[in-house]
Amino acid sequence: MTEPSTQEQTTTQEQATAQEEQTTTEQTQGNVEVDNSYENDSAYGDELSSYSASLTSSVLDYRHENGRRYHRYRDGSYLLPNDETENDRLDLLHELFLEVLHRKLYLAPIKNPQRVIDLATGTGIWAIDFADLHPGAQVIGCDLSPTQPTLIPPNLKFLVDDIESDWAYVDDPFDFIHARFLCVSIKDFGKLLKECYRSTKPGGWVEFQDLDGYPYSEDGSYKGTGLERYYTEVYGAFEMAGYEVRPGPKLEQWFKDAGFVNVHVEKFLIPHGVWPKDKHLKRVGAWAQAGSEQNGFEGLALAALTRYKNWTKEEVMVLASQARADCRKRDIHMVFDYYVVYGQRPEN
Template sequence: MPYPYVAPPFTAAIEVDPDLGNSADSSYASSGYDTSAGSLNNTVNDYVFENGRRYHVYFGADKNFLPTDEREQDRMDLHHEILLRLLNDELHTAPLKDPEYILDVGTGTGIWAIDMAERHPNATVLGIDLSPIQPSWVPQNCKFDVDDIEKPWTFPDDTFDFIHFRNLNQGISRWGVVLREAFRCLKPGGYVEIAETRVGMYSDDGTMADDNAAKVFCEKLAEALAITGRPVPKQGDLDNMLLTAGFVDITPRNVKHPWGPWPKEKRLKEVGMMMLLQGETAFSSYGMAAFTRILGYSTEEAQKFCDEAYASTKNKNCHMHSIHYIAYGRKPETDGEGTMDDCSEEQEMEYGG
């Protein structure tokens, strides 16, 4: 496969539901949609409270700019359900066959690892994260541990059949190092899958203005992440990261998250409603620490960006969506099947190597 790899184009445009209308009243409430949330002692436990949110600090306050409080845990679990709907109830896109050992990197609340353990009762599923926020009552074949994946991994070579990463870009600045460790710890023939929701807002039909508050929010967040050495992934980045790390049979997939119940298709309409619900806390989760710590905004200024961004997603006349990138690759069965490239300085910088 030649480098750089160019991913295929995005999926088709999402069809708008004409029944929502295009009236001067831009609120979803006028169409009968309730968009409120109501409609739906160890040092490792050290936290800091900032801007009304709780952040984990055991591995350093700047390791991850997202909070770990109950509101964020609820949001992450809701986004997990959103992705299940978008992926037709599949937990991954890699073609797994009877995996024995599965690693979920950045497991968060552990919901993906728990679901995988239930679907693969003969497999052992390990979830690792910076924060010990996972439940204690889990399937017997599911375990959790606290660790920093940017440090050398302690797993032996050729341990796992599948390694899963999802929505970790805001917490990883050395992707090249992390993926080389993943390559080492995968069994020959094993798969790695990376999934990232891009920080950005888009519209297929031109109904989103350039000064849309959610679009502006995403542009500012992308600016902040770039300063920290964690640039927002763009089309083809995940594929090229896997290619550079030595994986073969790289397969990308992109899905769209509509914001609001404007799509005509029932499944996407439900996803749109769920996106509005998780958006009630998502903008502050992603924005507050990044805007105040990195960009230097006051708490009041940062909160205004978050509030205005969320309000703009509830405009039924604006058909915006965000993009979720997915790519998986396979570790070669033999030394001759594929080779690991040495990252150039430019690639190291671009991909956080």
């Protein structure tokens, strides 16, 4: 394990700026005028470092709103916080999803992966586990926020990038692309999966794990509750903003539309709370409730409702409090459907 320099956690924008500066001296014609004011390479390097530092500073200049912290890079394109409270919740959700899959990081039948990327890596916990499990693979974790740790495996690096923008990986493709829990984070999953296809090696695999964001109950106990009102209001705001809130059951078709073959789908149940009789589902439900208790209801709702439905912070907190109270009731049997879908880019 080594500690990377801060330059390793750079943005795609920074990389493009550096490349542009390096090639400027070769441009003698056209619309870009060359600055020939440098007396030596040292002065040029000082200015380049200054620009890089400025760009890094802009990424770390987080947005603070309603007592929570949000990303600044591509400000507003992601509506959940990136503060320590949210990062703790995301690490709890990592344990939840591991429990759902019986401690498996992924289900795709990959063999000897060499180049891997984890999309919207969050705290980077999945990427760290994967890099430890596959020390021969070069692993990238990308996210809008540089909130990942610095003490990481030597075969892992983190980038700040917007996965909904055009990718720059086509000439250096991956043999495994992973994404998990992008519900309410992505506006165009179809486009995203086409970018994945373009950036996957022939024979390589892509795996998405995601929810159908709207919960339900098999016995009708969810109807008419504070939980139902919460998800109706909050997801309504996300839908107003253009985000996909039910990606799980649609993933299979998006994979096929993008061109993947050998598409495989598995659906799992995530109950909320410890009411299930089955021991495995009881553990899953305990992790799910722990994630909600970690200010999950507030974090999901605050930006969406205050920015798109003009709610006050106080109104959001009341709604979240009602949802949390219902979440603790043993006679409300709320369940989410969780999908794991993977597909392969054809060999030829």
